[in-house]
Amino acid sequence: MTTIQEGFGGIAVETWERLVEAARQVQSRAYVPQSNFPVGAALLTEEGGIVQGCNVENATIGATVCAERTAVGTAVAEGYRDFEALCIITDSDPPAPPCGICRQVLVEFCEELPILVVNPEGSRECMHLSELLPHAFRRGSTEV
Numbered sequence: 001m002t003t004i005q006e007g008f009g010g011i012a013v014e015t016w017e018r019l020v021e022a023a024r025q026v027q028s029r030a031y032v033p034q035s036n037f038p039v040g041a042a043l044l045t046e047e048g049g050i051v052q053g054c055n056v057e058n059a060t061i062g063a064t065v066c067a068e069r070t071a072v073g074t075a076v077a078e079g080y081r082d083f084e085a086l087c088i089i090t091d092s093d094p095p096a097p098p099c100g101i102c103r104q105v106l107v108e109f110c111e112e113l114p115i116l117v118v119n120p121e122g123s124r125e126c127m128h129l130s131e132l133l134p135h136a137f138r139r140g141s142t143e144v
Contacts, residue, residue: 008113008126011085013046015081019044019087020118026052029087030067033057039096040089041067043075046082051075068102072109083109087116095119103133 004016016106017135027040034057037124041053053071057064065073068088077082086106090096095117098106106113130136 004116004124005126008116009128011114013045016085016087016116017049017084018042019116020089022050022052023087023118026054026067026119030054031056031102034059034064038091039067041071042087043068043071043083044085045080046084047078047090051078051080058124061104064100066099067137068098069105072105081109083113085114085116086116089118089120091119093119093121095123095125097125097127097132099133100133103129104137107133107136108139111138 004013005140023040024043025040026042029039030040032038032055039055043049043051051071053067053074053075055065055067056070068086088095088098097115097117111130115127115129116124118124
């Protein structure tokens, strides 16, 4: 198992572990009849709360919603707009980072978001959203 570097993203190791556990719990509720690839996400709000999300597939595939976007949508619906960290759990090795659409949705709220991707076997990788989407289309990009 890779350990989380103390202070990664300015977040305490204990908080990262809470995020891992929250992502693990919600992964089991994913609806994945097409891919059988359950994903759980746990988003840390600026206030210290944790909002969970899992992927929800659809027979049309295009209507599928990723775990990360489910977490963001739930957080926004609950009144949160400022995020401190994200943990994603997948069964893949290495653990999968957010897809391109999720990266773009996440950058809308936090360009420097620290992200931890994990899998049940203990593999862990730390990254920042700005590394995953270095030339993001940002709010204000369409202003004239």
